[in-house]
Amino acid sequence: MPPAIWKLPVVVILASFLLAGCWDMKEINQLAIVNLIGVDTHKNTDKQELYYQVINPKGIATQAGAPEKATVYTYRFIERLGDQFEDISPDVIPRQLFTQHYQAIVVSERYAKSGLRELLNFKEGHPERGTNVYLLVSDAPIDRIMDSFIPLEPLPGRSMRSIIENQSEMTGRISTHTRMKDLIENMETGQISVFPIITYIGEKSSENSNRLEHIQGTNGNIALLGGALFIHDRMVGKLTKDEMKWYNLLNRKHERFLETLVINGESVQVKTLNTRLMKKLELHGEELILHIQIFANTNLIFNDQKVPTTTTLFNQIEAEFNQRIQKESQRFIEDSRKKGWDVLGIQYLLHLKKGAQWKRLAEDKDRWKKVKVVISSHNKIETIGSLISPYKGE
Amino acid sequence: MLDAVLQKLSLSMDVAVYPVVSSPYKISLVYVSSIVDKNQLLQFVIRPLTEHMPCVTDDPAESFRWCNEYLPAAEKQQASSVQACVEGILAGKCLIAIDGLSTCLLLDTAKFPTRAISEPTAETSIRGPQEGFTEELEINISLIRKRLRDPRLHFEKIIIGHTTKTTSSVVYISSIAADETVDKICSRLRSIQTDSVLESSYLEEWLQETIWSPFPTLLNTERPDVVTAHLLEGKVAILTEGTPTAILAPMTFFQMFVTPEDYYQRAEFATLLRWLRILSFLLAVFTPGLYISIVSFNQELLPTPLLISLAAQREGVPFPAFLEALLMMTIFEVLREAGLRMPRIAGQAISIVGALVVGEAAVAAGLVSTGMVIVVSVTAIANFVAPNYSFGISQRIIQFLFLFLAGFIGLFGLLCGFLLLLIHLVSLDSFGTAYFAPLAPTVLSDWKDTLVRAPKKWMHTMPRIFRPKRKVR
Amino acid sequence: MESKSITAWQMFLLVFSYTLGTAIFLRPGELIFTTKQDAWLVPLWCGLAGTVLAIFWLLLARKFHGQSIVQICLTVLGKKAGTLFGLLYAWYFIHLSSWVVRNLGDFMSATIMPRTPITAFHLLFLLVCTYAVIQGIRTIGRVSEFLTPLIFLTFSLVWITRGGDWNFERFLPVFELNLWKSIIENRQMLAFPFMETSAFLMIFPLVHDGKYVKPFLKGVVLSSLTLSLVTFLTIGILGVVRASHLTYPLFTIAKEIDFGNFIQHVEATTTMFWIFAIFVKLTVSFYCATLALCQLFHIQQRGVVAFPLIWLIAGIALSDHANVVEMMDWDHKYDFAYQLLYSLFIPLLLIAVSWVRRNHVRHGSEESV
Known part of the structure; x- marks a missing residue:
């Protein structure tokens, strides 16, 4: 017997706590x-309609053997949001809900208008759910969206995220800062x-x-319509797709900016890649002025001019672009x-300043409301695409 | 004297007693015919004795003196005790006993059967010498001597084992090897009390410092070039009679990722290959545990498409992931052992049957999922990358331990297992050198030959962790 | 009994990992809650105060060279009173260890494995630490030498990959805090983690060549800078709003790492690396507790003390506070005063008594002459 043999049973007992x-x-099974969660208010009660869209693995498996046709199944519950889904789901779903991988959350317009604070607390409160997902507001009745199969992308949640x-990346109309956590911070x-x-x-959902x-x-597909504007946690209005563009530009929230200009009667399309924005709030006496300076390097995408391409033309395009930015931004504001x-x-910028x-x-x-906004933009054309000068008709 | 010796020898069938001269006093030759060189015996012992010895004198002492002076032999020894005579005879020497004298003469005429020098069986290299040690100690010593022609190369002889009386030799270069290491090894070897030493691993078990450790603290090798290289860095080698495996001490954990090939190829390739081996070690040890803990406990770590694919694969599999892994790995160990013991002729069938049975049929029957087969195969193949066979066994023990920990308590268990392993490795000590040096304790100057293999132009200092006497090469 | 020793670099890494161990999980969130966007300044002055205390302890250790705090108690106060105060210190280290263990259990069960009872985490982790403690300080030093760069690397990777969410506006307006009020409000930051480094008074005699002054000071200073940096980064990446409401802001930062839609949700693996820091802290405090008891009662084998301590520590961890909120409450109200006893008052007492005794002896010897 080696010495200190008494250590062995102690270790074994301790290890049994494993x-x-x-x-x-x-x-896993x-x-x-x-993949997708939907929330709506339920008629006029204080309960919510919760939709959980669950992936059917055999429907999208890449293995041999005939896959089943249905890729997702949607489950609908009518409960108070505060109830644990562990309480409500076992009545119907024979498996444990696993929400760590969901891609998007869709809320109906009327629910958004009533305030999302409860939903945000619910999501952030437990580590199994997260707030790093995209939040979308739905214009159509939410059951139509949740109960539809869409083509090309077998999982609707992933398709929303891809959109x-x-x-x-392509147009700058939506920014990726549209996650639930962004709402929390701005709230x-x-x-x-x-x-x-x-x-x-x-007209109706593609349930089959x-x-x-x-x-x-x-x-029978989902499409992007515009933007929903939230103050604190309530939806207060809508923005059109164009207005979204300007909103993202003025708030440094995007990566690309695509704009079509009309020069000499023909259209020219330009795209900026990296836009630098500088905001400065100054006090001149009693008057507050916000200076916004935009610096962009543009790429010429589509040039349908009948005149030859010269630097004069480029200067014209740049000037027109600057003017367009200033005019449209002011109009939007x-x-x-x-x-x-x-x-x-x-108002938030005012809070950031120091001093009594x-x-x-x-x-x-x-x-x-009484702040004067002065916008100035500078840009330079960098690349011009494959055509140096466009084809002429005759 | 002769009778006492013969009695001690308990005449087996190969003990020969050859009376050379009968009168006026008897001169006898005693030898064991199976281990003497009969030609040498005839030419240089029997013939001179019978032909050239001058006429019989009355004085046995005179005959003894003549034998001592004129019989040619490489080694002549005089023995006065029965014990010494018996030991000499059993070592292949020929005893000349003169009636009336208590001292006998032992002439070296030994010839033991040996194997020719061939390729080392367990360590192959593409480039480099293809000689391996044999079972004969003298040949092994000569293989080292021919590479190291340094007068300070020292061979110390120690005989261990009451019954087998195995000779083992401690080899070191006295101007490089640290004195404490040599002394420690020699004193430990001399204090071994056992009846048999059949293989150098017996000595390993006696020499190593901790009893319970899956990791070997002594390096074993069959290649003389490896032994030479290590001797030049200040290490001590132990050669044992009867086995081609030599032991080297002290050793660190990172030596187990080193092959002699590292030094025969270019530095860049050697470095990349070394990283590959370390990666294989990590793969072999962590893959089953990681897979089980991710699949059973923390599924959010998987990217969504992989998660869906795994979920689809595992539909209908009857076992939980942990049992599946355990089952597959046990079957694989069985296959591996069977492959080793199988006679070579039937070996082909086993490998084909093993691959088919375990791989395809089990998946097709729905017993295991495809992902599991891949995990187990990757683990097994990564295991074989280890250059040192005993290290490969350590890896297998550890991977099972991690599998259990991960199966019970997920990533946290794996973490605790890793910490236990680390504590164990760090606390091991190999003859004064920390086992996990030069990583912990950190000796930065030795990193040039641990995780990377620096070009030889940059390796002009000796590794400090072995405390050699000489600081530069 | 303790013939093994650690090098100066290992000492520095030990101090660094020990001070950061659990503080890096728990402190930034609380600080941001109280001091909002200037929270990153708080660790700086706490570190300063901690360094002053550290110098004080170093002076004490230099006066009684080669003796741990327990041995100093025995030397200065005699056998009976010295054993009493030595036991006080042993209790202090046991209490520290139980806090650390409880923090670990809470963290694991709140974030990664919610359904496992926390005792499983406690016991398994304590078992691993016992193995390290039995192997001795040399092993502990080497383990921390290996692990600390890994921890540091993981941290850096997390911050670098999340740097895309950086927003300078989250810091404005700067320097809005009321200094004195903030010092009073955040005094528990001085207690945990800086006063807890008094545990190293047990380890000073074990450093090779007695070179413990520079590594200790460097460790305390660097860890306070690191805490400040971590708080700074948390504010920049998460923002005051979210960080002040979350229990473990660091965990949320790791949770939101997203590498090209492929590497996501790696919080479990990064957390594992952070638990290494907790491991070092627990091992050091556990070792100090074991060593204190062994030195008080002249026990040669650490295992005899370490194994029973597992049960004691696990039990205290469960019963000390019922939940995290209670713990934070106690922390705010009493922690500073409680730790002041061990880090300031008892050393002062020891110095005072030794000074009095020396004078007494001198006067006595003068009289006898």
Whole structure:
């Protein structure tokens, strides 16, 4: 017997506490992997309608053997949001809900208008759910969106995410800063957040996977419509797709900016890649002026001019682009000011300044309306595409 | 004297007693015929004795003196005790006993059967010498001597084992090797009390410092070039009679990733290959545990398409992931052992059957999922990358331990297992050198030959962790 | 008994990992809650105060060269009173260890494995630490030498990959805090983690060549800078709003790492690396507790003390506070005063008594002459 043999039973007893660890063991097949979540108010009660769209693994498996046709199944619950889904889902779903991988959350317009604070607390409160997902507002009735199979992308949640990310990369109309966590952060500071609005093209939902055999891709599909404007946690209005563009530009939230100009009667399309924006709030006496300077390097995408391409033309395009930016931005700011929306976050900027004077100004909740905005933009054309000069008709 | 010796020898069938001269006093030759060189015996012992010895004198002492002076032999020894005579005879020497004298003469005529020098079986290299040690100690010593023609190369002889009386030799270069290491090894070897030493691993078990450790603290090798290289860095080698495996001490953990090939190829390739081996070690040890903990506990770590694919694969599999992994790995160990013991002729069938049965049929029957087969195969193949066979066994023990920990308590268990392993490795000590040096304790100057293999132009200082007497090469 | 020793570099890494261990999880969130966007300044002055205390302890250790705090108690106060105060210190280290263990259990069960009872985490982790403690300080030093760069690397990777969410506006307006009020409000930051480094008074005699002054000071200073940096980064990446409401802001930062839609949700693996820091802290405090008891009662084998301590520490960890909120409450109200006893008052007492005794002896010897 070696010395210190008494250590062995102690170690064995201690190691037996390892067995308690398997309470957390979940087999993959016991999981219902959620891809998309939808929330709506339920008629006039204080309960919500919760939709969980669960992936059917065999429907999209890449293995041999005939896959089943249905890629997702939607489950609908009518409960108070505060109830744990562990309480409500086992009545119907034979597996544990696994929400760690969900891609997007869709809320109906009426629910957005009533305030999303409860939803945000619900999502951030437990580590199994997260707030790093895109929040979308739906224009159409939410059950139509949740109960439809869409072509090309077998998982609707992933398709919504791809739409947002592609848009932000290609046109700049939506920014990727449209996650729930962005709403949380802006909620308490009083800033405005904009989230995409989606709608459903079609009269009724495509509940049957036979829809996937039809060649029409646009019908029965989800499309992006514009933006929903949130103040604190409530939706207060909508922005059109164009207005979204300007909102993203003025708030440094995008990566690309696409604009069509009319020069000499023909259209020219330009795209900027990296836009630098500098905002400066200054006090001249009693007057507050916000200087916004935009620096952009543009790429010429489409040039349909009948005149030859020279540097004069380029100067013309650049000047026109600058003018367009200034004019449209001012128009956007004026329009939103009339509706009472502080789209530039001026009130928040007032809070960021130090000094008693600024504090006084920040106290006044409507001070932002009286701020004069001066926008100046500078850009330079960098690349011109494959055509140096466009083809002439005759 | 002769009778006492013969009695001690308990005449087995190969003990020969050859009376050379019968009168006036008897001169006898005693030898064991199976281990003497009969030609040498005839030419240089029997013939001179019978032909050239001058006429019989009356004085046995005179005959003894003549034998001592005129019989040619490489080694002549005089023995006065029965014990010494018996030991000499059993070592292949020929005893000349003169009636009436108590001292006998032992002439070296030994010839033991040996194997020719061939390729080392367990360590192959593409470039480099293809000589391996044999079972004969003298041949092994000569293989080292021919590479190291340094007068300070020292061979110390120690005989261990009451019954087997195995000779083992401690080899070191006295101007480089640290004195404490040499003393420690020699004193430990001399204090071994056992009846048999059949292989150098017996000595390993006696020499190593901790009893319970899956990791070897002594390096074993069959190649003389490896031994030479290590001797030049200040290490001590132990050669044992009867086995081609030599032991080297002290050793660190990172030596187990080193092959002699590292020094025969270019530095850049050697470095990349070394990283590959370290990666294989990590793969072999962590893959099953990581897979189980991710699949059973933390599924959010998987990217969504992979998660869906795995979920689809595992539909209908009857076992939980942990049991599946355990089952597959046990079957694989069985296959591996069977492949080793199988006679070479039937070996082909086993490998084909093993691949088919375990791989395809089990998946097709729905017993295991495809992902699991891939995990187990990757683990097994990564295991074989280890240059040192005993290290490969350590890896297998550890991977099972991690599998259990991960299966019970997920990533946290794996973490605790890793910490236990680290604490164990760090606390091991190999003859004064920390096992996990030069990583912990950190000796930065030795990193040039641990995780990377610096070009020889930059390796002009000796590794400090072995405390050699000489600081530069 | 303790013939093994650690090098100066290992000492520095030990101090660094020990001070950061659990503080890096728990402190930034609380600080941001109280001091909002200027929270990153708080660790700086706490570190300064901690350095002053550290110098004080170093002076004490230099006066009684080669003796741990328990041995100093025995030397200065005699057998009976010295054992009493030595036991006080042993209790202090046990209490520290139980806090650390409880923090670990809470963290694991709140974030990654919610359904496992926290005792499983406690016992398994304590078992690993016992193995390290039995192997001795040399092993502990080497383990921390290996692990600390890994921890540092993981941290850096997390911050670098999340740098895309950086927003300077989250810091404005700067320097708005009321200094004195903030010092009073955040005094528990001085207690945990800086006063807890008094545990190293047990380890000073074990450093090779007695070179413990520079590594200790460097460790305390650097860890306060690191805490400030971590708080700074948390404000920049998460923002005051979210960080002040979350229990573990660091965990949320790791949760939101997203590499090209492929590497997501790596919080479980990064957390594992951070638990290494907790491991070092627990091992050091556990070792100090074991060593204190062994030195008080002249026990040669650490295992005899370490194994029973597992149960004691696990039990205290469960019963000390019922939940995180209670713990934070106690922390705010009493932690500073409680730790002041061990880090300031008892050393002062020891110095005072030794000074009095020396004078007494001198007077006595003068009289006898």
